[in-house]
Amino acid sequence: MKKTIMWALIGSALSMTNTSHALSVLEDAELSDVTGQALFSVVKETDASQGLDFFKLGIDAELSLNANIKSLQLGCGGENGAGACDIDISALSLGCVVGASGNCITLPTNIAGQPKGQDFDNSLSNQKELRDFVLTNPFFQFAIKGGDQAATREVVGVRVGADKAQGPMSIGAMNNFSGYLTGINNLYIQAQTNVAVTCKQGTANCSDADASKYSQDFVGDYGILAGGKKQQYEASAYLGVKNAEILNLLFGAVTVEYRDQTINTAAAQRENLGIVANGNRMTQVQIHGLQLGSLVDEVVQNLTINQMCTGHDPGKCSAIGTDTIGNTLLPLLRTGIKIYMKQETLKGLNLPVPEQGTLELDGAYSTKLTNLLNAYVLPYNLGNVHQIDVDSNLFGIALTSLGNGIRFPGFAEDAKATKGWSMYLEDAFTININQPLTTLMSNIVQTGLAAQGNITMLEQPYRNCYGSMKFC
Known part of the structure; x- marks a missing residue:
């Protein structure tokens, strides 16, 4: 029936008597002046290493999308078990509402400490226009196994993608992800002054033995020494590590503990660190290259002592236990401080702390701890990722039946479309950890948020609805 209709149309076209619509012969010279472009194109690629042929059916077009999907x-x-999905994303949006700043508007948050985004003005007057998610030259790509023989030819995978995908994508919650997802992590540690090394007296999980002597201002005379007492100023923040002795002078006549001092810390940073998630039904990505051991060494090497009050009476200080003497002795103290901070960091990340050998020098032991922490790969929960700015020529969704997956043309060397459904998102997002040292150490040592994959929060999703609706 379809062939009959097709030939009838062709016959009608050829039988037209109006010369203005009739087909005419073009000479070679005339033909050279004619240009044209097919709407559809087919490209074949062969990958002998996988034993696969890839056929890409492309559309020469630009597809602009603005869509909200409640649940993808x-x-x-099936193989995943009841309730488990290869890809499970709630409140997925393609596109955003742009504010007067020219940036996508971030939805409001009531969570303390969560970043607000570049433009967080959700007022109706600030909602200027829509920004689309644009697919340039979208295509279907088929993976064919046994393509040389018609009897064995088999479609083992199909990918939906585009030569270029660009635009904002928002995620309410990424519950499961299969495929290949990469991003960038930047860690910025802010400089601080007058920071207590231990915890604040009276706060949760702060014992009297660990409590800093700088948990409150000392009310008394000003001056280095006044009536046998030293003026103490309340710390600006608290690192929260356990108390320990770091120096013992004159057979115990003068001891220096972590609770005896406040410090000034310098800024530190790690930039463009790789984030990789590659596999089936993942809930976390991995942050490589933090070099936490070297980071502790860097922070301790650049710290200075702000206040110091040695002695067991928090209201009285030894005459030689001053911040001036402390900074003079700091070169002797740094190795011990580094060791202790690294031990606390290992504990906070649920990593074993090796014992120091009887004949093992402090420097060698500190290096051992550094190497252990430098090798640590920090997990990060995908549930924290809400904003993705896609700019890729490999973005797409694939379905394959092969157990070992398929590496489609252009994929990274270590990337495959895994069995079942998968998504390819390369350089998709950035995690900026921008915190003072006290917050970072608290999340590592005290709260355990770092080991749980929640070292920092990220911005809420982009707005993609006009008015007051959060998701439409």
């Missing part, structure tokens, strides 16, 4: 669930049940 692909590959649920």
Whole structure:
């Protein structure tokens, strides 16, 4: 029936008597002046290493999308088990509402400490226009196994993508991800002054033995020494590490503990660190290259003592236990401080702390701890990722039946479309950890948020609805 209709149309076209619509012969010279472009194109690539042929059916067009999907669930049940999906994303938006700043507007947050985004003015007057998610030259790409023989030819995978995908993508919650996802992490540690090394007296999990002597202002005379007492100023923040002795002079006549001092810390940073998630039904990405051991060494090497009050009476200080003497002795103290801080960091990350050998020098032991922390790969929960700015020529969703997956043309060397449904998102997002040292150490040592994959929060999703609606 379809062939009959097609030939009828062709016959009608050829039988037209109006010369203005009739087909005419073009000479070679005339033909050279004619240009044209097919709407559809087919490209074949062969990958002998996988034994696959790839056929890409492309559309020469630009597709602009602005869409909200309440729940995107692909590959649920079956081999995954009841309720488990290859891809499970809630409140997925393609596109955003742009504010007067020219940036996508971030939805409001009521969570303390959560970043607000570049433009967080959600007022109606600030909602200027929509920004689309644009697919340039979208295509279907088929993976064919046994393509040389018609009897064995088999479609083992299909990918939906585009030569270029660009635009904002928002995620309410990424519950499961399969495929390949990469991003960038930047760690910025802010400089601080007058920071207590231990915890604040009277706060949760702060014992009297650990409490800093700088948990409150000392009310008394000003001056280095006044009536046998030293003026103490309340610390600006608290690192929260456990108290320990770091120096013992004159057979215990003068001891220096962490609770005896406040410090000034310098800024430190790690930039453009790789984030990789590659596999099935993942809930976390991995942050490589933090070099936490070297980071502790750097912070301790650049710290100075702000206040110091040695002695067991928090209201009285030894005459030689001053910040001036402390900074003079600091070169002797740094190795011990580095060791202790690294031991606390290892404990906070639920990593074993090796014992120091009887004949093992402090320097060698400190290096051992540094190496252990430098090798640590920090997990980060995908549930924290809400904003993705896509700018890729490999973005797409694939479905394959092969157990070992398929590496489609252009994929990174270590990337594959895994069995079932998968997504390819390269350089998709940035995690900026921008915190003072006290917050960072608290999240590592005290709260355990770092080991749990929640070292920092990220911005809420972009707004993609006009008015007051959060998701439409």
